[in-house]
Amino acid sequence: MNDILQVNHIEKYYGNKGNITKALDSLSFSVQEGEFIGIMGPSGSGKTTLLNCVATIDKVTSGQIIIDGKDIVALKKNQLSAFRRDQLGFIFQDFNLLDTLTAYENIALSLSIHQVNPHEIKTRIMALAKLWDIEECLAKYPYQLSGGQQQRVACARALVSDPSLVLADEPTGALDSKSSRVLLESLSAMNERYQTTIMMVTHDTFSASYCQRILFIKDGKIFNEISKGTQSRKAFFNAIMDVLSVLGGDSADVL
Amino acid sequence: MYFKLALKNVRKSYKDFAIYFLTLLLSVSIFYTFNSFDQQEVILNLNKEQLTLFQLISQVMTMLSVLVSLVCGFLILYANNFIIKRRKKELGLYMMLGMKNSRISRVLVYETFMIGLISLIGGLLLGFFLSQGITLVSANILAVSVDYHFVFSVPATLLTVLSFMLIFLVVMIFNTWIIGKYQLIDLLKANRVSEKRLRFPRPVSLILFAIALALIALAYYMGIRRGNLMMIMLVGAAGTFLFFFSLSGFMLRIFKSFPKFYYRNLNVFVLRQLDAKISSTHVTLSFVCLMLLLSLGALATGFSINQYVKNMLDPIGSFDVTYIKAMSTGTASDPTGDLQLDSKAIKAVYALNQYQSQHSFETVDVSDLSETMQSNLQQISARQKLYVIPLSDYNAFLQLDGYAPLHLDQQQTVLLNGNTNMTQTYEALKSKQITPFSTPLTVIDAIQPKTLFSVYNFYNQALIVNDEAIPAGTEGNQIVSIKLAEGLSDTVFADALSEQLALNPDLYPDPTVATKTEAIAQVSMINMMMTYVGLYLGSIFLISSVVVLALQQLSEAQDNAERYRVLSKIGVSQTMINRSILAQISVYFIAPLILACVHLVFGFDYVIAMLQAGAGLKNLMQPAILISGIVLAIYGGYFIFTYQSSKNMIANALK
Numbered sequence A: 001m002n003d004i005l006q007v008n009h010i011e012k013y014y015g016n017k018g019n020i021t022k023a024l025d026s027l028s029f030s031v032q033e034g035e036f037i038g039i040m041g042p043s044g045s046g047k048t049t050l051l052n053c054v055a056t057i058d059k060v061t062s063g064q065i066i067i068d069g070k071d072i073v074a075l076k077k078n079q080l081s082a083f084r085r086d087q088l089g090f091i092f093q094d095f096n097l098l099d100t101l102t103a104y105e106n107i108a109l110s111l112s113i114h115q116v117n118p119h120e121i122k123t124r125i126m127a128l129a130k131l132w133d134i135e136e137c138l139a140k141y142p143y144q145l146s147g148g149q150q151q152r153v154a155c156a157r158a159l160v161s162d163p164s165l166v167l168a169d170e171p172t173g174a175l176d177s178k179s180s181r182v183l184l185e186s187l188s189a190m191n192e193r194y195q196t197t198i199m200m201v202t203h204d205t206f207s208a209s210y211c212q213r214i215l216f217i218k219d220g221k222i223f224n225e226i227s228k229g230t231q232s233r234k235a236f237f238n239a240i241m242d243v244l245s246v247l248g249g250d251s252a253d254v255l
Numbered sequence B: 001m002y003f004k005l006a007l008k009n010v011r012k013s014y015k016d017f018a019i020y021f022l023t024l025l026l027s028v029s030i031f032y033t034f035n036s037f038d039q040q041e042v043i044l045n046l047n048k049e050q051l052t053l054f055q056l057i058s059q060v061m062t063m064l065s066v067l068v069s070l071v072c073g074f075l076i077l078y079a080n081n082f083i084i085k086r087r088k089k090e091l092g093l094y095m096m097l098g099m100k101n102s103r104i105s106r107v108l109v110y111e112t113f114m115i116g117l118i119s120l121i122g123g124l125l126l127g128f129f130l131s132q133g134i135t136l137v138s139a140n141i142l143a144v145s146v147d148y149h150f151v152f153s154v155p156a157t158l159l160t161v162l163s164f165m166l167i168f169l170v171v172m173i174f175n176t177w178i179i180g181k182y183q184l185i186d187l188l189k190a191n192r193v194s195e196k197r198l199r200f201p202r203p204v205s206l207i208l209f210a211i212a213l214a215l216i217a218l219a220y221y222m223g224i225r226r227g228n229l230m231m232i233m234l235v236g237a238a239g240t241f242l243f244f245f246s247l248s249g250f251m252l253r254i255f256k257s258f259p260k261f262y263y264r265n266l267n268v269f270v271l272r273q274l275d276a277k278i279s280s281t282h283v284t285l286s287f288v289c290l291m292l293l294l295s296l297g298a299l300a301t302g303f304s305i306n307q308y309v310k311n312m313l314d315p316i317g318s319f320d321v322t323y324i325k326a327m328s329t330g331t332a333s334d335p336t337g338d339l340q341l342d343s344k345a346i347k348a349v350y351a352l353n354q355y356q357s358q359h360s361f362e363t364v365d366v367s368d369l370s371e372t373m374q375s376n377l378q379q380i381s382a383r384q385k386l387y388v389i390p391l392s393d394y395n396a397f398l399q400l401d402g403y404a405p406l407h408l409d410q411q412q413t414v415l416l417n418g419n420t421n422m423t424q425t426y427e428a429l430k431s432k433q434i435t436p437f438s439t440p441l442t443v444i445d446a447i448q449p450k451t452l453f454s455v456y457n458f459y460n461q462a463l464i465v466n467d468e469a470i471p472a473g474t475e476g477n478q479i480v481s482i483k484l485a486e487g488l489s490d491t492v493f494a495d496a497l498s499e500q501l502a503l504n505p506d507l508y509p510d511p512t513v514a515t516k517t518e519a520i521a522q523v524s525m526i527n528m529m530m531t532y533v534g535l536y537l538g539s540i541f542l543i544s545s546v547v548v549l550a551l552q553q554l555s556e557a558q559d560n561a562e563r564y565r566v567l568s569k570i571g572v573s574q575t576m577i578n579r580s581i582l583a584q585i586s587v588y589f590i591a592p593l594i595l596a597c598v599h600l601v602f603g604f605d606y607v608i609a610m611l612q613a614g615a616g617l618k619n620l621m622q623p624a625i626l627i628s629g630i631v632l633a634i635y636g637g638y639f640i641f642t643y644q645s646s647k648n649m650i651a652n653a654l655k
Helices: A047-054 A077-087 A103-112 A118-132 A147-159 A177-194 A233-247 B002-012 B014-033 B037-043 B048-086 B088-096 B101-142 B154-181 B184-188 B202-224 B229-256 B267-280 B282-312 B371-383 B391-400 B420-427 B490-502 B516-555 B557-569 B574-610 B621-654
Strands: A003-016 A019-032 A036-040 A062-067 A088-091 A165-169 A198-201 A213-218 A221-227 B321-326 B346-356 B387-390 B412-417 B441-447 B461-465 B476-484
Touching: A003 A047, A019 A047, A019 A221, A036 A047, A036 A177, A036 A233, A047 A062, A047 A165, A047 A198, A077 A088, A077 B574, A088 A147, A103 A118, A103 A147, A103 B267, A118 A147, A118 A177, A147 A165, A147 A177, A177 A198, A213 A233, A221 A233, B002 B101, B014 B048, B014 B101, B014 B154, B014 B516, B014 B621, B037 B048, B037 B101, B037 B154, B048 B088, B048 B101, B048 B154, B048 B516, B088 B101, B088 B184, B101 B154, B101 B516, B202 B229, B202 B574, B229 B267, B229 B282, B229 B574, B267 B282, B267 B557, B267 B574, B282 B516, B282 B574, B282 B621, B321 B490, B346 B391, B371 B420, B387 B391, B391 B461, B412 B420, B420 B441, B490 B516, B516 B557, B516 B574, B516 B621, B557 B574, B557 B621, B574 B621
Parallel strands: A036 A198, A036 A213, A088 A165, A165 A198, B387 B461, B412 B441
Antiparallel strands: A003 A019, A003 A062, A213 A221, B321 B476, B346 B387, B346 B476, B412 B461
């Protein structure tokens, strides 16, 4: 399979001379088409910076990020927004639905900026709404929906334009456990059925256990990487816990 | 230290304060300009009559300034409130750091003081230049020469400083009060709350909009039929209010039925934003629309009166002086017989005899007339006596100006009407019977006077009857008008004449002598006063309305930044975002202006009729261009400013 995302030795520095923070330190990895990859790490490890760089919202100091064969680091500002529009889908922790638009219109917006005709918009939204079980939410406004429903609408918005890569930033961060489960099951079903490539940043072990592969980041570097392979979700969950307990600092750090 | 903090705040948030500054600057300068008429007196070469009237204008302006300073006060308070709201988090931080409320208030007081000081000085400077321009306008209207030099009006400066100091004092008190009211948690969590609002199903929103249009149309219709002003205003205001209440729902429904348009680019977002904005601010929009109407109306009236009065000046000129002589005996005597006048100075003497009727309109059967007309007639019967003019006198004056004489039968009369506001009512009296004395007469016509009977225009109403129809011994008076020999000063002649008249109060109860110079001065002064009142009120109301619109837009920029961030993340380009901002601000600014303009087109006719200026209005192009220029400058300026600020705010938020 092809690599949909290739990250080569990216570095991201904050601050100025004499006081430099390395948020990302020569980080490299790749994501294959159809993969559901998780990024984990403690606060300040650089995982959100990584996501923002891949999302073309932030710029790296050096290195390459290649998405679907295109080096996004070299793109100009105008090209970047077009690239985001055409290639990427976003799911945010706080849903980020537009509060003045109905659920239907929120989803439709990401197609209407692609100049898709209204008939096609309707067919695609209806198909997705069925998958995400939000058919009865479509005519409602975000404030009339529960958190779980809002996030499912947001997922539908991210997926409706058939992006080559979906980026999810703590998608369950604002949801209760039941809604989280529903959402993650749907995400992984989408991934299996339609080969949607998903990159999810989280520090919730339960969420991470739905991924196929997990990258652990610490101090801007890759600390560890584990794959689910054929093991059960429960076994994978425990494997993640083990890595986390080491990641959190070993006993030598505690005096 | 607090002063330093305040200074830094003002400097740092100058962008937030920019619209506040701009508004203050404009208000102060306009206030100064229209109070600085004493300065014009010095520059313009005015004659005695003009000077007296000029002082009158000065007084009127000062009185109007009370109203203007109230409007300015509210406007400044509104703008200040907007700034405080935007700074809630900053104020919350001060509180968190342990600063006492009184200290925070003190910082705000210093800030207000600084802003006030800067804008007062700047506004006075600007007003100083503006007032020079106004002086030139006065010179133009009065057609007098200018003895040009820069002068500075001390009373105007004092009045401006005093008024605005009072306003700033109120602002300071308000800020202190509001700081005391805030809870820390509210300040820190001053984020938006998604509003829930009433949404109507499709038919209801369509019906509401239709009702709004119907009400507005009704108001226009009542205006055309010259209905009761109060009722027209009420119906019109209700229609306007309902218009903005239902506009967004209606607009959304309409556009939704064109999915090709609705789901293109950001259209769905722009329309939804506008929908939310218009429906949450429909009250404000209605007020702004009516305020704009007031402003445009004031400007339009002011400038058109100018046109009207210029036309009115033409007929003046046949007579030089006019005075009134009583006829207690009931018989007309030689009008100048008892006076010692220099016969060389007098070219010709004309007298119009007018007699007091015994009865007025109460003798007319008006049961088939509308209620408004009936009450109009009643008011006139109660207020003033109906004068009766003998046909021979009337025809003499007609002949003087080369018109064909009027013929009347014994039982006939003609209603002479100088009051254009009553034209319709008097027209309705045609072929009815009126009994000014003992015999009933038929009104065969209601006409406007073709000629002048004195130096002044004829403004009232009178009956023209055959000479024999007036019973002997009826009381009345003579309006005596004199044409003077070439090159004589009517003012000097009038002064001498007036002294003589004062000696015989029985014959001359009112010894004032009206002169042509005076009439011209008065006419051009009315003209100038209307122009200035229009300009003054018009510009202040215009600024007030547009500032409210601008603040409404800017106050949402913070909330909107959040929405644009989402749009930017899902791949909407900066160009597209800017375009959507422009579209939103344009619609928001233009909607009330358009409605106000339509209102004005229909309402203007009514205003002109009320001011009895109907006949004189011929050329409306010039005032229209002038007004458009003023509106474009102020409205357009604030529009561009609002667009740029919103764009910058959002661009900064997206960085």
